[in-house]
Amino acid sequence: MVMPTERRKSSTLTVESLTKVFGNHTAVDEISFQTIPGEITAFLGPSGCGKTTTLRIIAGLESPTSGSVYIDGEQVNDVPAHRRDIGLVFQDYALFPHMTVRQNIEFGLKIKGLNQQEIQERLEKSLTQVNLAGKEDRYPQQLSGGEQQRVAVARTLVTQPRVLLFDEPLSNLDAKLRESTRLELHNLQRKLGITSIYVTHDQIEAFAIADKIMLMNKGKIDQFGTPEEIYASPRTAFAADFIGTSNILETTVRSVNQGICTLALKNGQMITGFAVGKASEVSPGDHLLVMIRTQKIRMTNTKPERGQVNILPGKCLYKVFLGDSTRCLLDAEGIRLTADCESECVTNVREGDVYVSFDVSAVVPVGRG
Amino acid sequence: MGALTTRRAGALLLSPLLVCYAVAFIAPIVLLFITSFVVGRGYYQPGTSLTTEHYVHVFTDSFYQKVLLNTLAMGVYTTCLTLLLGYPLAYHHARASSKTKGLLTILVISPMFVSLVVRGYAWSIMLSDHGVVNNLLMWFGIINEPVRLLNTMKAVVVGMVNVMLPFMVLPISSAVESINPHIEESAYVLGAGKLYTFFKVIFPLSLPGVIAGTVMTFAITMSSFVMPALLGGPGFQVFGTIIYNRILLISNWPVGAAMAFILVAIVVLVMYFQERLLSVLTKRRRLT
Known part of the structure; x- marks a missing residue:
């Protein structure tokens, strides 16, 4: 019998003076921070503040101009995206349109070379987790927006990534669904204890889901702290104005x-x-x-x-x-x-x-x- | 009432074009089709008796069989080579920044600014026994004696690939462009390397463009005349050159006409299968 795969210890993500310059525009400017294992850190800020670029650098989809990214103390700057062992959920879900829900979820598992039995077990478990059992043979276009979002989450979670990245995962959902999905996401993340980064421009969403908030403005960290801290004692006029x-x-x-x-x-x-x-x-x-x-x-x-x-x-x-x-x-x-x-x-x-x-x-x- | 007027006005506007089409395009084709059944060598006149012997002849005579095989081989080789050379170019074209893309587009379609005949002669100089290609190969010591390229299928395929590249690159590029880049990035983040992502994600999603490009290339190549005439010469004859020979040089209208309609039938058949394949692909993806 195959032992149920135990989730490993939560990881630490460290970023050290990360900078990204596009042409003559500095998108990310000397950003340094460290997450606490198992926590959700929200990157909050107006559009163009560098939060998505920072996320893409952590994912390995963009290379930094200078600075480093560490996962569990190991520098991953030169590790390509497909070897970083992270998960990423996009705002537009980016499901594979030519694959069924099952094939979408199995995609990462097949690459890992797991045996058929384990793939099946993980598939079933994740389908239950995101409440999609019975829909595994549908194509993405046959699902509602909320269901597609859950497939994107399941596809990422089955690979048991060290760090989970969300790029505005709820902004394509309508207001009511957004709130319930946010709760589900929060519960799931808590249960699995995967260190997560959550990019959003919506302070309510950030407050509701995050343990720590990294408020960004013009490529720099404006303030880093718990939602309560940032709300009660904003350290800059920007923070005061942006939050609440x-x-x-x-x-x-x-x-x-x-x-x-x-x-x-x-x-x-x-x-x-x-x-x-x-x-x-x-x-x-x-x-x-x-x-x-x-x-x-x-x-x-x-x-x-x-x-x-x-x-x-x-x-x-x-x-x-x-x-x-x-x-x-x-x-x-x-x-x-x-x-x-x-x-x-x-x-x-x-x-x-x-x-x-x-x-x-x-x-x-x-x-x- | 407004709609009716608009529709009538539309029909009126179209009618000159329709008349031109009927007189200059459809009527000659109908006449040529009838001619392909005429007994003897002349073209159709009222009262002549009809036969299918020309079609039977083309399919059974070993000379025509060879020409048919030549034509099919030229079509298949040209299509495969154009796809292999065109896909990487199309992918870069699709993912290039808008500035690079403009430049690439001009480069891709630039061969079309030069007349086919000029390009044909240019290639015939390049590919002749003492042309640039043979000299270069001998210079590098890859061959000791000139290789016969002109008047073989090799020369014709080289010329045809040059002609067909834009027709392959542009539809594939637009298909790749319509793939959300996040889909590709999702594959990487899920652990897929570049090659795996290409074969499992990018290529399947670009299939509509690939099918459009290959069918267009195949159809146009099969019915091509200039390149085979200039680069294939008497050594490599295809339907296009033989039809020209039969109708214009030895005035055997019925055989030339029969060959023309066999060619049309092959192309129509290929396009029909393309349509079926595309509808299966899209049905699988966009069922609501």
């Missing part, structure tokens, strides 16, 4: 005192924030960019209680009811702010003169102006 919805304000430091800094807005109004992160090494007169999440801003008709800081008089220009929340466009004496308030709290707030307030902790320094 936020207001980015230009300020000038007036004073720094016992961990509290007082900042002047462009209209002369003062706000107060904690002197953490980028604000911990500023001195009066410095310019500082701060971020305030739209959900952290409150809007009231009456002035909030005495003693509270960060209260700005302003106008509510208009309100958009979105269900649970209401989006309010505010003008605080020349400074435009967007606020997402709980609908219940602002139903009675009229458009017109209002007070805008937020906590000291809501002011997150994200960069030097």
Whole structure:
């Protein structure tokens, strides 16, 4: 009897000062990072930020201009794609249209030279895993988009790759299917514990599926961390702007005192924030960019209680009811702010003169102006 | 009503062309077809009696059998060689950057800018006993005496490959171009080397282009006249040259006509099988 193939230990993927130049355009610029075995790392960023190029270099489909890729400590720069032992799921699935589902899934196994019995076992197991049993004799064109996507995943998983790469695997599915498929993918990856890279431009998708997020901008790593870290303390204005919805304000430091800094807005109004992160090494007169999440801003008709800081008089220009929340466009004496308030709290707030307030902790320094 | 007017206008616009076609193309062919059944050597006149003896003659006479075999061999060799030489070129053409592709396209179709006759004479100089090819082979010591190339099938096939290459390269290139590059890359990442990927993925997916190119090459080569006449001469005769000889030189219209229709039948048969093969291939892939 053939022993059921045990999945080996999860692999570590390391990338060291990876650079890729196309002509006079630097697509990937000195990128270095390391994944933790078994985790999903999402490459998140706008289109053209270099995330797909980085993925293609890891896959061996593109060679780096300089820098190295290591899998389990072994440098794989000169290992061609077909010997790297990795898996790749494309956005357009790229199934072999002239082969049935079975032939598509068996493709990688036959190359590995497995015996017929093991091929059969792995085929059946993977068909059950992705819920495609009974459809093995269909051609890709006879399947729905979601089913084709699952064949692409199964075809990759059966080969038991060391690292699994996803290039926007859900963006061709409709919104509802995308969410359920994302959950399935997440569960499957958790169960198998294969170190994975997930390229996406959709922050919600990245947050939902990834253990770590590598936020990229213009070929460079903008921030690398857990989704919570990146959401709560974005380190740059780009990160603050790209992740979630936020207001980015230009300020000038007036004073720094016992961990509290007082900042002047462009209209002369003062706000107060904690002197953490980028604000911990500023001195009066410095310019500082701060971020305030739209959900952290409150809007009231009456002035909030005495003693509270960060209260700005302003106008509510208009309100958009979105269900649970209401989006309010505010003008605080020349400074435009967007606020997402709980609908219940602002139903009675009229458009017109209002007070805008937020906590000291809501002011997150994200960069030097 | 609008649609009807458009359709009528369309028919009206087409009618001059249809008349030209009927008078200049279909009528002569019908006449030639009847001529192939005429008794004796003249062409059809009302009242002459008809026979199938010319067809029987072409198929049973050993001279004509030899010519038929020559023609088929020329078609098969030319098609195979053109495919072998044309496929790599087509693949590079399909996957080239748009700048290189423009240049390659011009290079591929450039032979068509030069008249067939000029190319035929050029090759006859190159391939003669003391021509460039023989001299080069002797220079390198590959042969000691000139090899007879002119007036053999070798010369004709060389000439025909030169003529047919664009007809092979362009359809294959467009078939390869329509293959999603991610499919090829998926194969690599799944562990397939270049050769395995080519034979299991690229080539099968480019088959529609390959079939179109080979059938076109075969059909045009089978009915070619200029290259066999200039490079094959009396030593290598094919249907094209014999039909010309029978009709224009010795005025044996019925035999020439019968040979012409046998040639048409062969080509039509090949095209029919191509159609069947293509429909099987596409049915397998695009069933909904």
